[in-house]
Amino acid sequence: MDVQSQPVALIASNITHFDFEAVFQAQYPKIARLIARVLNDSARAEELSVEVFWKLSRTPAAQGNNVNGWLHRTAVRKALDELRKQCRREKYEHLFSLSRTPAGENLQSVSDKQHQVRSILVALDRRSAEMLVLRSEGFNYQDIAQALGIGFSSVGTLLGPSTTSIPKGVHQALWTTSMNKMSNTGSMSRSAC
Numbered sequence: 279m280d281v282q283s284q285p286v287a288l289i290a291s292n293i294t295h296f297d298f299e300a301v302f303q304a305q306y307p308k309i310a311r312l313i314a315r316v317l318n319d320s321a322r323a324e325e326l327s328v329e330v331f332w333k334l335s336r337t338p339a340a341q342g343n344n345v346n347g348w349l350h351r352t353a354v355r356k357a358l359d360e361l362r363k364q365c366r367r368e369k370y371e372h373l374f375s376l377s378r379t380p381a382g383e384n385l386q387s388v389s390d391k392q393h394q395v396r397s398i399l400v401a402l403d404r405r406s407a408e409m410l411v412l413r414s415e416g417f418n419y420q421d422i423a424q425a426l427g428i429g430f431s432s433v434g435t436l437l438g439p440s441t442t443s444i445p446k447g448v449h450q451a452l453w454t455t456s457m458n459k460m461s462n463t464g465s466m467s468r469s470a471c
Contacts, residue, residue, distance in 0.1 A: 296341040302331055305346065309353045312415055316357035316399065317364075318392070326356045347425035350415070354408045358399065365400055409437050 309330055314323035330352050334340055340348040399407045405426065412422050419433040428436070 298331075298335060298341075301334070301345055301349075305349050306331065309349055312350065312353050312411070313357040313360075315415075316354070316396070316411060317360055318396070322360065323357075326360060327353065330356055344424060347421065350412060350417070351408065351425045351427075354411045355404070357411070358404065358407050361396060361400055405436065406439075409433065413437065 306327060310320070310323050310327040313326050313330075314320045317323055317326075330349060333352060334345070334349060337348075340352075399410065402410070408426060409422055412425060417425065419437075420430055422428075422433050422437075423430040
């Protein structure tokens with residue numbers, strides 16, 4: 279009887295406890311800010327941030343040493359998916375003339391550069407858009423490689439073509455903090471598509 283219970287005790291002692299609460303407290307503001315920066319909608323960004331952490335709680339493989347990279351990659355993917363979903367919806371609403379005229383107080387002016395950046399992010403393939411958003415968040419090539427699960431030497435090779443296709447003024451908008459100064463209320467007044 280002692281022989282049978284001993285392996286179970288050894289297995290249980292080798293399991294390390296993942297402190298979800300500590301990761302949530304440390305990373306939630308960063309994840310919400312990252313998503314809000316892409317969507318320009320802080321309320322939706324908070325909802326998607328909760329979804330990212332819910333997914334983390336349901337994905338034991340992500341609860342390891344690279345949890346920060348996993349969180350950022352997942353957040354970028356959620357934000358880009360949401361941006362594409364909004365574009366599809368706006369396209370179909372316009373196509374079928376179902377679009378509503380928003381109230382004046384809900385309108386939010388968005389600079390042309392921010393509009394162009396979102397348009398470009400929607401048009402790029404997923405990996406290129408992820409790398410551009412992570413790079414604009416201040417990630418270095420090593421962090422990008424770790425977050426996306428690609429080789430360090432591949433980051434520059436993959437990032438290069440996506441940055442050369444962006445107009446110069448828009449390219450600079452990606453790397454400045456102008457997108458961080460977006461208002462936290464309302465929704466976009468112009469389509470990002």
